[in-house]
Amino acid sequence: MIAAASSAMSWSLVIALSAGALAFKIAGLVVVGTRKLPAALERCLVLIPAALLAALVAKDTFSRADQLGFDERLAGLAVAVIAVWRRAPLIVVVILAAATTALLRAAS
Amino acid sequence: MERRRSDARRHRGVIHTPFSKLSGPVRSVVVSSLTLSGAVGVFALSFGVLSVSAGASIAQTCALSLFTFTGASQLSAMSVIGAGGTVGGALGGALLLSARNSVYGLALAPYLKGSLCKRLLAAHFVIDETTAMTTAQTDPRLQEIAFWTTGIGLYSFWNLGTLIGAILGSGIDPQKYGLDVAFTAAFVTMLAPHLRTTKGRQAAVLGALICLVLIPTAPIGVPILAAGLAVFVGLRRS
Numbered sequence: 001m002i003a004a005a006s007s008a009m010s011w012s013l014v015i016a017l018s019a020g021a022l023a024f025k026i027a028g029l030v031v032v033g034t035r036k037l038p039a040a041l042e043r044c045l046v047l048i049p050a051a052l053l054a055a056l057v058a059k060d061t062f063s064r065a066d067q068l069g070f071d072e073r074l075a076g077l078a079v080a081v082i083a084v085w086r087r088a089p090l091i092v093v094v095i096l097a098a099a100t101t102a103l104l105r106a107a108s
Numbered sequence: 109m110e111r112r113r114s115d116a117r118r119h120r121g122v123i124h125t126p127f128s129k130l131s132g133p134v135r136s137v138v139v140s141s142l143t144l145s146g147a148v149g150v151f152a153l154s155f156g157v158l159s160v161s162a163g164a165s166i167a168q169t170c171a172l173s174l175f176t177f178t179g180a181s182q183l184s185a186m187s188v189i190g191a192g193g194t195v196g197g198a199l200g201g202a203l204l205l206s207a208r209n210s211v212y213g214l215a216l217a218p219y220l221k222g223s224l225c226k227r228l229l230a231a232h233f234v235i236d237e238t239t240a241m242t243t244a245q246t247d248p249r250l251q252e253i254a255f256w257t258t259g260i261g262l263y264s265f266w267n268l269g270t271l272i273g274a275i276l277g278s279g280i281d282p283q284k285y286g287l288d289v290a291f292t293a294a295f296v297t298m299l300a301p302h303l304r305t306t307k308g309r310q311a312a313v314l315g316a317l318i319c320l321v322l323i324p325t326a327p328i329g330v331p332i333l334a335a336g337l338a339v340f341v342g343l344r345r346s
Contacts, residue, residue, distance in 0.1 A: 007163020013195045014168050017185055018175035020199070021206040025178075025231040028213020029220065037214070043307070044342035048208045049180075049236075050302035051315030052201070053295050055335030056184055058316035060292045063191075063323045076289035080296045090297050091147035094154070097293035102286035 072108070076101035137250050141241055141257040148179070148237065149265030154290040155183060156273020157280050162190030166274040173270035177263065178235050180298060181206040183291050184332060194327070201332035212239040219251045233259030236298055307341055314338035 037045075061077045062068055080097035088096070152173065159169040164186065172182045185202035189195075213234045219242060220230045233255070241258040245251040282288055302308045315335035322331035 007189060008192075008194050008198070009163040009165075009168060009189050010195055011168065011171075013185065013189070013198060014171045014175070016195075016199055017172065017181065017202055017206075020203045021176045021178050021181055021209065022232065024203075024206050024210045025213055025234045026228065028210030029217055029231045029234050030213070030224070030227050032210075032214055033217040040343055040345075042211075042214075043345075044339045045207070045211045047302075047307060047311040047339040047342045048204065048211070048336065050299065050308040050311040051335050051338035052184075052205045052208075052332065053180065053299040053302070054312035054316040055319035055332050055338075056180070056187070057292055057295045057299065058319050059323065059331060060187060060288070060295070062320060066324055068320065068323055072286075073289050073292065076286060077292055077296070080289075080293035083293075084296050084300050089147060090144070090294065091150055093297050094151055094290045094293045097296075098154075098286035098290045100286070101289040102284065105283065105286070 072101045072104040075104055133247070133250055134253055137241075137245065137254045138257050141254060142261050144237060144241065144258065145261030145265040148262055149269035151179075151290065151294055152266045152269025153273035153276075154282070154287045155179070155186070156270040156275075157277045157287055158183075158190065158273075158282050158291065159186045159270075160274050160277030161280075161282050162186045164189070164274075166271075166277070169274040169277075170267065170271055173267045176206075177232060177266065178206050178209060179266070180236070180295065183294070187291060188332070197327060197330060197333070200330075204333060204336045208236075209234050212236070215239060216242060216255065219248065220255065230255070230259070233263065235262075237262055240301070310341045311338045314341060 057077065061073050062070055064071075076097040079100040080093050083093040083096050155173070156169055159172065159182070160166065164172070172185075176182055181202040184205050185198040188198040188201060213231065216230075216234060216239060220227060222230075238255055238258045242251050242255040245254045280287075299312065303312060315338035318338060319331040319335040322334055326334065
């Protein structure tokens with residue numbers, strides 16, 4: 001098996017992430033279930049995906065390690081945004097964005 | 109039996125065979141669930157490739173899909189690891205992302221009743237896609253069918269795709285095929301429905317800004333974690 005140089009990947013990450021993810025799923029569906037949470041807490045919790053997904057998009061487009069900048073990935077993002085806006089299905093969005101970036105990289 | 113009775117109530121007065129009574133709406137739910145599963149399976153392929161090229165073994169990659177089973181968290185963890193981040197950094201952002209499944213669980217709880225065992229199994233399938241498909245239905249029986257077909261279909265395709273991708277992994281250069289952008293594109297798709305509200309848009313913009321400002325200075329993984337602070341825009345009543 002080829003491992004990237006200096007990768008920090010480990011089984012403890014796999015186990016901790018799996019246990020944590022399952023705990024969150026159970027906490028919502030089974031532990032809290034149909035009980036009510038404080039309204040302010042609920043208003044914050046529903047915003048988690050918006051905040052984190054936007055951050056991931058920003059990081060994956062504008063950073064390489066700890067440097068800011070942009071490259072062929074920005075064109076892929078632009079195509080993805082247009083495809084999502086045009087309500088293209090997930091698979092079409094993914095293929096269009098990947099192809100755009102791949103073509104630009106091949107051309108440069 | 110119970111299914112048929114509830115269906116018969118809604119179609120009172122219409123003569124159908126038991127199959128045709130069930131087939132219309134159920135078929136359309138099953139077809140859309142399986143279409144979604146297939147699409148996500150292809151996407152799982154790129155997760156497999158990227159995870160292996162970020163330094164995970166095939167077994168670790170498959171274990172993530174089998175036991176973590178929440179796409180964005182898996183992708184986030186491996187994107188931090190791939191960029192040279194630590195286990196702590198990878199785990200923090202990934203867990204924070206997976207916290208949204210708690211919220212989905214709250215939303216789905218009224219639809220998923222039954223024994224504790226059944227609800228614990230259902231919990232493993234509480235993710236973006238199952239929540240979207242289930243809450244898109246209005247009939248309680250279709251909601252349950254949508255949840256289980258999407259859950260089981262996605263789980264199968266997600267893991268199959270991961271395995272194939274992980275095996276192909278070491279032979280493929282993800283950059284060459286733009287597979288790194290496949291992550292971003294999938295995140296954009298998942299983000300879109302959350303931008304319908306003003307608070308959602310504020311949280312997204314703030315989260316992205318916090319992340320970008322911190323990238324040059326904070327350790328890898330921290331910018332994503334810190335972006336979570338943007339959820340506090342929810343404290344203000346709108």
